[in-house]
Amino acid sequence: MTFPIIQFDSVTTAKDWHQLFSSHQAYVQEGEVKVSVWGTGDNRALSLTMLANAQKAGAVCERYVFDLANQEMRGHQALCHLVNSVDYVLTDLLKVLKVMDFSRGTVELFGFKVRRVEEPAIRVFSPFHLDRIKPLTHEPKKWTVRHVLRAVVNGQYDALRCSGKYTDDYDFDAEVGFQRGRIASPLAFVQKIIEFPSGWKAYGKEDGVVGISCHTFDCNEVHVNLGAANAA
DSSP: OOOOOOEESOOOSHHHHHHHHHHSEEEETTTTEEEEEEOOGGGOEEEEEEOTTTTOTTOEEEEEEEEOOOSSOOHHHHHHHHHHTTTTOHHHHHHHHHTSOOTTSOEEETTEEEEEEEEEGGGOOOTTOGGGSOOOSSOOSSOOHHHHHHHHHTTOEEEEEEEEEOOSOHHHHHHTGGGOEEOSOHHHHHHHHHHSOTTEEEEEOSTTEEEEEETTTEEEEEEEOTTOOOOO
16 A cells, blocks of 8 residues: 655644554654554554665664554554653654664563664665655666656656556456546555665666566556656
8 A cells, every 4th residue: 555655743632642653654854753553453563664775775763663562552542642651752762662672572662662673775765865765867768666766756758647457356447447537646655665665677668668566457558758857
């Protein structure tokens, strides 16, 4: 599932957290972190991904994953208890995490289990570091997925559109027109490919059109124009 790119300057109040929980994921400038919330009811989960190294080759990004189930509370109640423990200030929660010792694996924080994992930074998207994805200086002889991402991030195209998405439910696909048409959120498209790259491939077509597809069920095309200046 693709979520829109939602950004916060900071997260310091209960209202901020409520908006963030409703967003599924959001990027927070203060602290440079992606906050992800998923699941429903008692099965809510939370992760915090540090973004300072996003898109740096050879680097890693730390991600903290919270198990929000304990004997006393679950789901939304657990989320509220966690953020209330730091007076709703996200950066204070990050400070606590950074001084904790994860060398032996999972640790306990405010009654919840937390684990730290390292993600390859090249597979972490950040709207705060798009400058690390450089524009194309010329059209490549053989297109790669990375070439397409560089063109999209830097607005080097005249059109970016979905040419068809296909599931096992043909009737539904036909009803929604196979989701063909302009891609409304180019950055969400880029994020999806960066963070879930398996199966994606790019191929040149003709007249400046480049196809980029995930296997055969998510097909898209970019009308490349290196002189264009579309805002991603």
